[in-house]
Amino acid sequence: MPQPVDDERVASRFGDSHEAVADQDVGPREVRTGTRFRYVGLIAFLLIVFGAPAALFRFDSEPSFDQASLDRLNSVQPEFVFLGNSLLETRIDPNRLNELLNDRAAVSLAVEGSQSAVWYLQLKSLVAASDSPPDTVFVFFHNDLITKPQEALDGRNSDLIESLVTGDGAEFEEILDSSRTAHQKTVATLQQVYPLQEHGTAARDGLSEAAAALFPSSRSELSSRADDAFAFQHRREPEVTDELPEASKPFQEAVSNSFLPTMLQVAEEAGIRLVFVRVQARPNEDGSPNQSESMRFYAQDLGYYLKANGADYVDFTGNPAVDAALYYDSFHIRQRYLLDYTELFFREMAEYFDVERQQ
Amino acid sequence: MTFQTLSFVALLIAVLAVYWLLGRRQQNVLLLAASYVFYGYVDPLLTLLLGGFTVVTYFAGLGAAHTGNPADQSRRRLSLALAIASTIAVLVVFKYLGFFVDGVSDLVESIGLGTFSSHLNIILPIGISFYTLQSLGYVIDVHQGRIAVRRNLIDFALFVSFFPQLVAGPIERASRLLPQFETDRRFDADDAKDAVTLLLWGFFKKLVIADNVGVIADSVFAAESPGFALLWVGVLAFGLQIFADFSGYTDIARGTARLFGIRLSANFDHPHIARSPVDFWRRWHISLSTWFRDYVYVPLGGSRVGRGRYALNLMTTFLLSGLWHGASLNFVLWGGYHGALVLGQRSLAAVAPRSVVRAVSAMPLAAVLTFLLVTVGWLFFRETDIGHTWQLLRSSPFDEDARSLELAGFLLAQVAVYSSPVWIHTLIAGQRPEAAFGVVSRAVRLAGSRTVTATALFSGILLMRSPAGGEFIYFQF
Numbered sequence: 149m150p151q152p153v154d155d156e157r158v159a160s161r162f163g164d165s166h167e168a169v170a171d172q173d174v175g176p177r178e179v180r181t182g183t184r185f186r187y188v189g190l191i192a193f194l195l196i197v198f199g200a201p202a203a204l205f206r207f208d209s210e211p212s213f214d215q216a217s218l219d220r221l222n223s224v225q226p227e228f229v230f231l232g233n234s235l236l237e238t239r240i241d242p243n244r245l246n247e248l249l250n251d252r253a254a255v256s257l258a259v260e261g262s263q264s265a266v267w268y269l270q271l272k273s274l275v276a277a278s279d280s281p282p283d284t285v286f287v288f289f290h291n292d293l294i295t296k297p298q299e300a301l302d303g304r305n306s307d308l309i310e311s312l313v314t315g316d317g318a319e320f321e322e323i324l325d326s327s328r329t330a331h332q333k334t335v336a337t338l339q340q341v342y343p344l345q346e347h348g349t350a351a352r353d354g355l356s357e358a359a360a361a362l363f364p365s366s367r368s369e370l371s372s373r374a375d376d377a378f379a380f381q382h383r384r385e386p387e388v389t390d391e392l393p394e395a396s397k398p399f400q401e402a403v404s405n406s407f408l409p410t411m412l413q414v415a416e417e418a419g420i421r422l423v424f425v426r427v428q429a430r431p432n433e434d435g436s437p438n439q440s441e442s443m444r445f446y447a448q449d450l451g452y453y454l455k456a457n458g459a460d461y462v463d464f465t466g467n468p469a470v471d472a473a474l475y476y477d478s479f480h481i482r483q484r485y486l487l488d489y490t491e492l493f494f495r496e497m498a499e500y501f502d503v504e505r506q507q
Numbered sequence: 508m509t510f511q512t513l514s515f516v517a518l519l520i521a522v523l524a525v526y527w528l529l530g531r532r533q534q535n536v537l538l539l540a541a542s543y544v545f546y547g548y549v550d551p552l553l554t555l556l557l558g559g560f561t562v563v564t565y566f567a568g569l570g571a572a573h574t575g576n577p578a579d580q581s582r583r584r585l586s587l588a589l590a591i592a593s594t595i596a597v598l599v600v601f602k603y604l605g606f607f608v609d610g611v612s613d614l615v616e617s618i619g620l621g622t623f624s625s626h627l628n629i630i631l632p633i634g635i636s637f638y639t640l641q642s643l644g645y646v647i648d649v650h651q652g653r654i655a656v657r658r659n660l661i662d663f664a665l666f667v668s669f670f671p672q673l674v675a676g677p678i679e680r681a682s683r684l685l686p687q688f689e690t691d692r693r694f695d696a697d698d699a700k701d702a703v704t705l706l707l708w709g710f711f712k713k714l715v716i717a718d719n720v721g722v723i724a725d726s727v728f729a730a731e732s733p734g735f736a737l738l739w740v741g742v743l744a745f746g747l748q749i750f751a752d753f754s755g756y757t758d759i760a761r762g763t764a765r766l767f768g769i770r771l772s773a774n775f776d777h778p779h780i781a782r783s784p785v786d787f788w789r790r791w792h793i794s795l796s797t798w799f800r801d802y803v804y805v806p807l808g809g810s811r812v813g814r815g816r817y818a819l820n821l822m823t824t825f826l827l828s829g830l831w832h833g834a835s836l837n838f839v840l841w842g843g844y845h846g847a848l849v850l851g852q853r854s855l856a857a858v859a860p861r862s863v864v865r866a867v868s869a870m871p872l873a874a875v876l877t878f879l880l881v882t883v884g885w886l887f888f889r890e891t892d893i894g895h896t897w898q899l900l901r902s903s904p905f906d907e908d909a910r911s912l913e914l915a916g917f918l919l920a921q922v923a924v925y926s927s928p929v930w931i932h933t934l935i936a937g938q939r940p941e942a943a944f945g946v947v948s949r950a951v952r953l954a955g956s957r958t959v960t961a962t963a964l965f966s967g968i969l970l971m972r973s974p975a976g977g978e979f980i981y982f983q984f
Binding site: 183186187189190193194196197198200201204331334335342344345347348351352355356358359360362363364365370373374377378382383384 | 513514695696697699700703707719726727729730731732733737895910911913914916917918920921923924925957958961962965966969970971972974
């Protein structure tokens with residue numbers, strides 16, 4: 149059976165190497181001088197450890213803009229663009245939609261884990277900035293995500309956000325600042341103090357590249373193979389625990405500190421019809437919608453607001469065609485229903501796709 | 508509150524700003540207040556449980572103390588029974604009741620007696636498995652006369668709730684921790700440097716190694732049928748993740764405590780170079796394994812009994828330590844697996860000549876074999892669905908094609924890259940670094956002054972921390 153291990157026995161370079169100097173070996177004056185010297189040493193140690201990394205990458209160039217996505221939009225010139233996260237990925241198959249649309253093109257810019265800050269930037273910097281902006285942009289969201297700039301506030305997707313910001317990003321920062329809590333402001337300040345943090349993706353990519361160098365296939369090929377192996381359709385069924393999330397704020401309060409008004413403005417200026425699609429949380433077994441009262445009021449107010457501001461709003465909550473059996477978890481649709489859902493969406497949204505003109 | 512939040516950093520700085528200006532008694536009051544703020548930060552009601560348990564074990568300790576009067580025997584026994592019963596009651600109610608009720612519900616359903624709703628919705632209070640064992644250890648030690656009873660409630664409450672080790676250990680012995688609260692502490696600048704370096708190493712292990720490697724482990728365990736090669740890369744990744752996560756937590760706890768002049772036990776001793784299952788348990792979660800050894804295994808009779816009884820004692824101890832991790836059969840299975848490994852080793856050692864045993868355990872191959880056996884065990888630990896575990900175990904290496912092997916190799920290489928600091932640390936600081944690496948070890952020692960090491964660790968955290976970081980794994984226990 150195990151034996152106790154003494155703290156000192158496992159002393160290591162990482163923090164345990166010190167053995168205190170016995171002060172009784174020196175006189176009182178030497179003790180004071182020695183102690184003072186050690187305090188100065190401690191301050192110097194802290195300044196170097198926490199100060200030196202602040203200098204790294206301080207004068208680095210701006211992160212490069214995601215030109216590849218813009219080029220793709222310019223070459224395809226889609227009539228329809230979809231923005232959203234994995235909820236969109238599991239609902240709309242762009243290939244199937246393109247088949248249904250015959251000679252008209254649709255492009256999905258879905259990014260797993262993205263939220264409204266990314267969607268706003270995609271709309272502004274890619275979609276509206278393209279040579280031939282699309283007629284219609286569908287934005288898929290759930291709950292009250294459309295008025296929560298959370299990802300940008302807590303630092304998630306920061307690399308993606310950096311690659312989508314054009315100009316000085318002042319407008320973007322202004323919206324964020326109005327929403328930031330004291331904690332989030334501290335995080336933002338720390339990000340400015342240590343610009344090193346912005347190079348995380350590049351550093352991880354470098355390590356991944358080093359690992360891939362051992363194999364015949366390229367890193368991008370291996371990474372895409374990994375993405376396939378761990379894609380939604382190959383995942384286990386999770387134990388689903390449906391919750392009834394409350395709206396974090398009433399809509400009127402939430403909208404003023406969100407990207408929504410700016411999204412509407414960008415779309416109007418570019419002549420794009422914006423359609424906000426609220427996806428349904430997995431309905432209850434009896435088919436009734438699974439949403440809290442506060443979320444219901446939020447959705448109602450959101451609908452009024454969008455209509456008053458020239459955008460369209462489609463709420464799939466309560467749609468009887470989308471029953472509980474289609475769901476993988478509380479919000480994602482099972483992979484095997486991806487094509488069915490795409491076709492359902494195409495039918496339900498016929499007016500947007502101008503199906504009659506097509507026929 | 509958790510270590511990787513700014514709230515914790517703010518609390519730490521605020522307490523430290525005052526701490527070294529105070530006398531010992533005021534220091535203890537301050538630490539106690541900070542511990543309750545730390546514990547009740549998310550849910551203040553939790554402090555009621557912590558406080559209530561502290562009071563019960565405090566009085567149980569008073570009652571269990573030796574008085575020299577034989578007439579007090581029954582009172583002492585009763586006090587010990589009270590401490591044991593309250594520990595078991597707290598653990599059963601908050602940790603195991605749902606598990607047992609679910610089991611009964613399944614049984615009732617399986618024999619066709621209908622169904623009943625078994626969802627109890629009891630939330631596990633964080634740290635409960637750690638501070639209950641630590642407090643119970645105190646009462647047992649007092650009862651056995653191994654330590655003197657403590658009458659200062661502040662010092663005792665601090666012993667139960669000391670925030671650096673409150674939520675995930677190390678599970679300290681009263682004989683080691685209490686005297687530190689009872690003696691004057693003096694600020695030492697060099698000690699503070701060591702503490703900061705230890706903190707940074709702990710954060711590096713958690714945020715850079717565990718969280719990055721954990722992405723691979725999580726992906727594999729989320730897959731329906733990952734296949735043989737991916738499965739074992741995922742299991743290996745999880746083994747390294749849990750080590751980096753838990754030992755990272757421990758180092759942060761020890762570094763934090765040392766900033767206050769308190770030394771906590773080392774919980775890990777380079778378990779990756781263990782030469783046998785027994786050796787592994789001398790190096791892994793040492794504070795828990797020694798607790799079970801001293802308070803369960805030895806009282807059961809330990810090894811000084813017949814062969815059958817010895818095997819029973821050993822398996823009971825390992826099964827209980829598995830169950831301690833959580834109310835789930837997979838943890839019991841994991842405990843049983845390790846019990847069987849230790850029992851197997853002991854049985855082989857009993858029949859093989861001593862010189863052969865010594866020669867085998869000296870071979871590097873023994874470390875490799877032990878590492879592989881321990882890694883297999885992590886499958887039982889990580890996969891909570893026993894049925895799925897068997898399904899995974901049935902995956903065959905012969906079903907793999909070149910593409911999937913290459914993908915598994917790529918992920919394995921990433922795991923190796925991310926976990927390389929752990930191996931380098933073992934080379935530098937390990938007690939028995941392999942002779943072949945001696946030169947490397949010395950070179951790194953020369954280059955690795957404390958300031959350079961700490962600066963590199965902090966830069967590494969800023970640059971390489973995973974965006975997919977989560978809670979410490981052992982918080983769920």
